[in-house]
Amino acid sequence: MFAPGANQLAAEFGITNSTIAAMTVSIYILGFAVGPLFIAPFSELYGRLIIYHLCTVFYFAFTLGCAFSTNTAMFLVFRFICGCAASGPMTVGGGTVADTTSEEKRGAAMALFSVGPLLGPTIGPVIGGFVTENTGWRWTFRIIMIMSGTLAIPSFYFLRETNGAIILERKAQRLRKETGNPHLVSKQGSTPRSRQTFSHSIVRPTKMLIFSPIVLLLSLYAGLIFGLIFLLFTTFPNV
Template identity: 45%
Template sequence: MASKTEDVVALGEGDARGHIVDFDGPGDPEMAINWAPRRKWLNVLVLAAMTFISALGSSIAAPGVNQAIVDFDSTDQVLSSLIVSVYNVGLAIGPLIVAPMSEMYGRLLPYHVTNVLFTLFTAGCALSPNLPALIVFRMLAGMEASAVLTVGGATVADLFVQEERGRAMAIWTFGPLMGPAVGPAVGGYLTEAMGWRWVFWLVTIAAGVFTVIFFLVVRETYPPVLLQRKVDRLRRETGNPHLTSAMADTSSRRSRLTRSIRRPLVMLFRSPIVFLFSLFIAVVFSYQFLLFVTIPSVFGGTYGFSVGETGLAYLGIATGLLLGNAVFGHLADRLLTGKAKLAGVTELKPEYRLPLMIPAAFCIPACFFIYGWTTHYALHWIIPIFATSLLGLGLNMSLMTIQVYLVDAYTLYAASALAAATVLRSIFGAFLPLAGPPLYEALGLGWGNSTLGFIAIGLIPVPLLFIRYGEAIRTNPRYQLTL
């Protein structure tokens, strides 16, 4: 173990700051990336569980929307869709706050604050006296849910080296992908059995329990915060108040806050990689929510499904997500190291993971062509449900590949890169589903879904572009952002 003096790297005699403190090399046990595997995986599993609950809240209300509308004496179909999609408005706003906070004060503080508020606002949904109150509480709950959904990927980056990151991301991403997919199945039967308010009570209880577990288990992982704690400890032990962190930002708090808040938007609009990948996943993610708000009318009207049976129709998406999770978890890290070995290099380039997106990109338009025309002609219900599994497969493999790519490419600012992607996908997820009922009414299920399929075909060149030119764009001085 290093001594106290070995922890400190002395500067020149005339330096006003005294001494600079850094980690004791890449193997320093105080760095989260060097924690024992059991400790790292325990943090990831609890984080994944809380992420699952937060994501579950996005769609679990969908089957109970009609019952809630009746209770509130409303017939507005746009408002009924808004009950589901307004959660994504919150998910679009929240990252612009929590991602900068996580890069200024560490991961843990935003997690604890937002977990508590998420639990309280979800309880507010259950107690809502009218439709406007329900919509407002849904948006506020979505804002708080954004913390684990946005910062979670950055925590994984803090804990795992690049060649181990794919499997860890697959575990964490299980939550934000599976939560929305299984939510309607749970919500459908719970609404039938106990009413729509109990859907929110279930999420409140689960969130409350895991908020406590989160507080007891999850620890700070952000390197600058861990290093500052080391500085504080050494100041006490050595009596030297002039010790300074090697990662310290000497600018004013206001300047740091302004820069941190701007960072996700700067990355979104000035980096072609962040923008195009964010756009890709925003479209695909919004397609999932479009299905969420239209499946009840399609399977209830065309196939005569009950509320509970309609909830089970969402399990096609869930099956595809599970398959995609298994494939990505098995192949992502192997592909990364295998391509590096094949190229005869030691550098693990983020682009080496991108080939996984190619089959995923083809699954998405295939889903909508099959789903659209089989429901149009009312073919057996198992066929459109199978088609939705293709969306789940494509969404999972695309989202996980993009998230790991952004983390690998922007490690220190991974939270901001993921926040940029989350903002755009949440905006699309909030508003594009509102176009679902008018689209189907104007074009029918066949051509309406085919339109979505044609748009998805236009996204296929995106991964091909970055497989070929990603490194050149990423390292081009023109796109080196001042963050």
């Protein structure tokens, strides 16, 4: 949504380097690459619900920061953190769909879940163009902030934990406390240690990227597509 306003931001902050000007848009997607490395293991340790809530709060706060940034460095840092926070729902969303739907209905649910990431880059710049033209680039972030804040309020009340292992482990912890029996464990066993989970979440994708041709090819394809999308976002406003 911000892409059409990149030129306005560059003019306001005096950005003359074309690479830095392009980074004001593309650094957001870098957060999508870095965020899941930490979000995925945290969701296995502490559940999906806390990830949704934390990512919502961080996204709201740093979108507010983007809207009121006063220099390029501040904007780039806030924009990167927004990307990391925005990657949260995409990282754990598939797991939530799997937790809450049967195998027969999971395909349709995943297709519906995938519509958001597909429509966002398509509709966002169109809306952002009108907003930027009439009210300026800062209002693109203010509108995003208002919408995310509005949607966050019911999510804090109605969303519940869906990770089965976390639910069972918390139930076992409650029973251990109530009964005084330290040997009670959940059916799936205790949750793994933090160091083990983090190392596993980083090493396993790296191994798959190196040793699995299909993963490598699909990753290269996805990287090419994302690169083309953001190349168009950063060049079309100049045409």
